[in-house]
Amino acid sequence: MTLGQDSTSLALFVTHRTALLNYANDIVGERSLAEDVVQDAYLRLQRAERRHAADDTLDEPLAYLFRIVRNLALDVRQRLNRERGHLVLGNGQGAAEIPADRPDPESQAIDRDQLRLLQAALDELPRRSRVALEMHRFGDYRIADIAAHLGVSVGTAHALVVDALDHCKSRLGRRP
Template sequence: MVATLCDNELLTVFIARRHELVKYARAIVGDQALAEDIVQDAYFRLERAQQVKLDAKLDEPVGYIFRIVRNLAIDGRRRIGRENALIHGDGTASAEMVAEDTPDPEEKAIARGELRLLEKALAELPEKSRIALEMHRFGGCKYAEIAQRLDVSIGTAHSLVVDAIEHCKLFLAKGR
């Protein structure tokens, strides 16, 4: 089939098939936005191809449009693959770009110093206050459990924990 299309007729054919073209491109690249871009680029290429033809005839314009979309989609998919390979590679490039989760030596030294201070603060606490704080903060116990274990009321268990926390905060602030 030989078709002679002017720019308006070419645009009409393109618009009529646009939804099909996007769906076709999306099936290849797997991304709606990229498929939309590919179809847009396909139209520009189709326009240029129409301008280059001296006799203004384009054989099978619909098939030609689909072929352009297919080629652009395959190129886009290859580009994405290359980009992913550069970004992810064998894992070493991306691993080098991620900050370490472990603290540096200075942070470790500071944490050890604070831990020693906290141990001293806990040692100064009365036994019930220390046990209440340890059960609450380290054991995840509720005040009712602490109260039952220490044989005190829930309000007293709460006060023991709050007072122990306040003591530790003051102790750390002084930096004894």
């Protein structure tokens, strides 16, 4: 790898480090593990660039870096799940006997009813309001992005989201 390639991969890594950490953290669920994954991914990117030195550079180094992070994070998560599955408590109780970390059937039924109510509330909304709310809450879009997508002002986009949220809260029996 040439000095230029090394500094390019470092600049790419530094520029996207936060996004890479968040991506890895979403998969492994633990920030310190995510940091290890991202660091290891950077080292693998450097090795890959050394192997491709004759070809000049990798075609899509950022996409390659995200793919490395994803694969490493999934490996870490699988390893953690295996380790947790083999956990044996001091009193001889195996991990299989530990209560599941999920809601009881009554809570699940209540949650399903709430979800049906929410879906009905979303279906009642005008198309622009529903799109604005879905983009904001489910797509993590900024209000400015929603406004641009809908072809409305930022204030109107904000009002659409707020009104849609208030409507859904009232249909779910919660105070707006």
